[in-house]
Amino acid sequence: MQLSNLLQPGAVKVLANVTSKKRLFQDLGEIAHSAYGLDAAQTVDALQERESLGPTGVGHGVALPHARLHGLDTVVGVFLRLERPLDFDAVDRQPVDLVFALFAPKDSGVEHLKALALVSRTMRSAEVCAKLRANADPATLHAVLTEAQGGVQAA
Template sequence: MTLSEILKPEAIKVVASASSKKRLLHDVGDLANSVYGYETAGLVTALMERESLGPTGVGNGVALPHARLDEVKDMSAVFLLLEKPVDFDAVDRQPVDIVMALFAPEAAGVEHLKALALVSRTLRNGDLCKKLRANHDASTLYALLTSDQNIQAA
């Protein structure tokens, strides 16, 4: 599995600002709706339920919200770059400006974990995150995220 298999070029958006974590998750849901046709309210509810188990802000300004839903047939993702970081209850208490949200079929166990591992490894790369933060063009962001196709899920 590679990022280009789960992330469409049109599933990338630069957001000027989000007023809160909840608003940011709504932005994620809206983007997933416009790109993949997923029902926004259900996505947001599933993401909020997952966040109630523990925040998905993994540190260094990165969040990896994720959810499994019946309506999702194939692993998919959206990416948001925030021009103004937002508090996301991250483990390091730092605001988040890079968000990669994953959506998996309800029955996806191992596949979901592999996708999470792939995204986590990718966004743990400090040099990549620096490049992402320096670019606000969606096509450039997509190219940066998918350029190293050698990074694969376990």
């Protein structure tokens, strides 16, 4: 599994005016709809439901919201770079500016976990995060993410 298989170029955006987690989830839903044809309302509801189990802010300004959805065949992702960091109830209490959301089929088991592990490993790289924060062009952000793993496969 590679990030290039999970993340379409059209699912990478830079957002300027995200003021709440709810607004962020709405933006993620709209982008998932436009990039993958997912139902935006269902996507937002699923993200909020998952987030109610515990925050997905993993620290160091990174959040990995994720949800399982009906009508999806494969795991897909949306990446957002926020121009203004957002309070996300992250484990380290730091605001979030890099968001990599994953959407998996409702009945996916190991594929969802492999994708989450791959994204988590990639986003733990200080070098990758620095490059993402230094660029505002979605095409460049997509290239940084998809080239970051250098062909390393998910376990």
